[in-house]
Structures are given as structure tokens and as C-alpha cells.
Amino acid sequence: MYEYIKGNYKGINRDYIIVENNGIGYKIFTSGATMSSMPKINEEVKLYLEQIVREDFIGLYGFDSREELEMFKLLISINGVGAKAALSLLSISRINNLRYAIMMGDEKHLCKAPGIGKKTAGRIILELKDKIKKEDIAEGVEG
Secondary structure: OOOEEEEEEEEEOOOEEEEEEOOEEEEEEOOHHHHHOOOOOOOEEEEEEEEEEEOOEEEEEEEOOHHHHHHHHHHHOOOOOOHHHHHHHHHHOOHHHHHHHHHHOOHHHHOOOOOOOHHHHHHHHHHHOOOOOHHHOOOOOOO
16 A cells, blocks of 8 residues: 655664654664664655454564565465564575575575574474575675
8 A cells, every 4th residue: 555655763662663754753663773773863764564364463564675675475375474474584594694594495594583483493494485586696695
């Protein structure tokens, strides 16, 4: 429903940030990587959004790049991987490292994310290995 939001960054909490746009403060759940890229309070920020609607919850998830948003969508498409687990995976390493771990079948790396066990890591690798292309991984993997 939403593509992105541009507004003033108002602060950070444990697992979400607040962005104000036209007098409304939006609670946006983000990965650790996106949280660490936030500007100073009251400076403008642009986040690409995914809205998730469940029976008991409506939430906005925001990312500082389309690339991270697309990886989030891939992750939540896997049975057993919810938004919280996907954010956890996106928080453990840079996106290229995550792609590389999936391509190489590195369950151990994926299991570093809270909420991801061996079984879920194996499912992620099985379902995403062929969807992630080598050319999507930029020049090398950062340590």
C-alpha cells in the first residue's frame, strides 16, 4: 500500500523508529542496519516501506534501501519466517554477507540471528538459494 515515507526522524526505541510526516508520528519497525543509518533527530529521512496486516496487528516496516526491502520480502515469503525473524536476519550482517551465506548454505551464519534455528536456516537456504543471483552480490563480501 505504501512505497516510501519521507519525513523527520524523531527517535529510536528498541525495535522501531518514529518518523513524523505532516504532524503524524509513524511507528516503523526496522533492522539494526537501518537503525544505525538514521540521521540526527529532526533531520529528514526516507524509508522504503512494507505494510503487514494480520488479524491482531498492523505494522509498517521500513528500510533505507530498496535492496534491503526486497530481501525482507523474500525472507517473509518463507513459511516459518515472520517479520521479526526477517529483521533479525537483516540485523546480523550486511545484506551482501547475508546473500553470500544463503548461496553458500551457511546455516551457522544464519543461526546467529535471534529466533533462527537450524531447521529454519535450512529452509531459508533451500528456498532462496536459487533466487539469489551471484551478480546480486557486489564486489566481495565484507567481514
